[in-house]
Amino acid sequence: MANSPSGESVISRVVRLMSAFDRDLPTMTLSGLARRAGLPLTTAHRLVDDLVLHGLIERLPDGNLRSGMRMWELAARGSRALNLRELALPFMDDVQAAVHQHTTLAVLDHGTVLYVERLSSPASSLDAAHIAQRMPIHAASSGLVLLAFSPARFQDEVLTRPLAAVTPETITDPGLIRKHLADIRQRGYVALPGIGVTEWTGIAVPVFGPDNGIAAALNAIVPRQEAAVPLIVPALLTAAHGISRALKAAAATRR
Amino acid sequence: MANSPSGESVISRVVRLMSAFDRDLPTMTLSGLARRAGLPLTTAHRLVDDLVLHGLIERLPDGNLRSGMRMWELAARGSRALNLRELALPFMDDVQAAVHQHTTLAVLDHGTVLYVERLSSPASSLDAAHIAQRMPIHAASSGLVLLAFSPARFQDEVLTRPLAAVTPETITDPGLIRKHLADIRQRGYVALPGIGVTEWTGIAVPVFGPDNGIAAALNAIVPRQEAAVPLIVPALLTAAHGISRALKAAAATRR
Known part of the structure; x- marks a missing residue:
């Protein structure tokens, strides 16, 4: 046709x-x-x-x-991206008020990380992670968090593909990535410098959906020398918990 | 084909x-x-x-x-809507922090008002003006502001079409609408109760683009009995001015 x-x-x-x-x-x-x-x-x-x-x-x-x-x-009208970001925005705003850098929300789509929302500060000079941009899963803190809580079959699929280095620090060894994934599942967050953009550290936490499966990753991107990482993690975890709660409440309303 | x-x-x-x-x-x-x-x-x-x-x-x-x-x-990638809302969001956030209701950003497209962004408060019970929703130009405060600063030829075109009432208070008399448009151009804002949604008052101000033409309308929607309208107008005007400035700066960078 x-x-x-x-x-x-x-x-x-x-x-x-x-x-x-x-x-x-x-x-x-x-x-x-x-x-x-x-x-x-x-x-x-x-x-x-x-x-x-x-x-x-x-x-x-x-x-x-x-x-x-x-x-x-x-x-936009029927979009999952828009519904997700609409629920997440107030919580992202709370993080942004504390972090003063980029705060992003990302999902997995077609085997890559897709950024569905980003709040920024004029203070941040990083030109990356724009809304509707994509990144390879293994070269983004959000990607690693999304992968860590994905089904084992999907992890195998991703880790048997060729993994290209985006920066000299991108982790491309499948075995080492698996160690990081286990670590993320145990600690509940990831903070790795330079894997996607040199000189910047991505910090990401999981957002779970109404079915308790992984729904999104909430992330902050801070300069590499930023000392406040230990303080940003709890801010992200709190906001992610709020987003999960909002997703569950919205799902319950639809029923 | x-x-x-x-x-x-x-x-x-x-x-x-x-x-x-x-x-x-x-x-x-x-x-x-x-x-x-x-x-x-x-x-x-x-x-x-x-x-x-x-x-x-x-x-x-x-x-x-x-x-x-x-x-x-x-x-989203090449979208005017997304670029506009990305620049506008921090300023809308400032309004939202003061107003605690719906704050929206709208443009004219294909002869109707199209909402490209909305920030909300859990305090607001109004189920209207969702992102990517449309309203007739004459039945929304944003529409009247966008029309007031549009070319005369476009105003004539809109006002010679049949104008349906969305609520009992929607203004459908072209002559009366023209009086409101003149008033908006003189005062720089509009605040009309009940024209789009009964019991709610829309307050809207113009956002001008780099060419000094009308680019968008910034709006807040408050309960009809809200006494704070005189305080909301300056908040909207200040934010609209900030958005115009950001649009100009972005256009200058692209050149």
Whole structure:
């Protein structure tokens, strides 16, 4: 159905077009968009016209294109990400008030860490862990926490894949990662410097869902030389507990 | 291209499917989804399989479907809504700390008001103005502020459409709305009880963009009998000014 001569579906080509927009390049020309999406100009042109008609792409007065508000609305209305962050936000705010750096909320999706919320301080200079960005599971404190409380089968799957180093300090030895996972399950948190971004330490704790399974990771990112790590852990644990409680209350209401 | 016998494009049918998910019904069966989207089951089945393949829809262990994280990610990465709310959030937080009710940020999109952010307090019982929800322009304080600072041609367009009453107090007389718009331009804010939700007063102020055009409306929603309205207006104006400043700074960085 509806496939191009190459056999690629319309949906697949639309995903390629929408993926071309990102934080660093939110607007572009039609030919720039076609190039980034790897589509012939005529194909891109036809699809973009239809996407503009439905508001999924917006055409600016200067002719440039950007992701449309309607696209965001469609995705946001029924979204697990939005429900989770809405419940978590007041608790993240409490952490943020104490930590004055980045506070993030992340989930596992398609085998990587996906950041669904981030609160920041003008005091933090770290340009990482943006909302809707992804990180490899083993190269983020949030990823290690999410993995530590995931089913053993999923852990095996992740740890038998090739594990690339993001920084010189990223742990890529599966055996050593397993030791860290056991440690996280015992202590209830992780704090590792430099595994995702050199000079920064990620501290992460688990957020459990109504079924007591892992639902998200709550994280703070502080400069490597930060002495306050032992004080940040209890703040994160308290907030994570509050988020779990809110998730349970929301689930009970829906029943 | 890629059209059904009815001439409807794949993109149009995908929009119908994704629109079926919302806050009140985030998960559903395939047949429920087909019914809500108004599509034949076989068509829905084929499209859903492709959407699941790309992560835009997720299939839960019980077989139910929901909007996928990848859909949210695609929409969020290049999104104007997300950039705006990221810059606005710290200032909204300041208002929220003072007001203890709903604080919202809204934009105009496709001729209606679209809420892109909301901070709430457990103290507020109002179930309205959710993120990604829409309201008619004339039935929301945010809508009136956005309209007041819009080009005259757009005002004419909105005010010649039929204006439905959402509550008994919604203003539906175009002449009277024009008087309110003039008043808003002069005073710099609006505070009207009951026009969108009975028993609640919406207070809204404009947020201007880097081009000095209207970019968003900042709003607080308080119980009708709230005596503190005169104190909330300056809080909103101060925060709106801060957001405008942040938008200008961000635009200057991009250049």
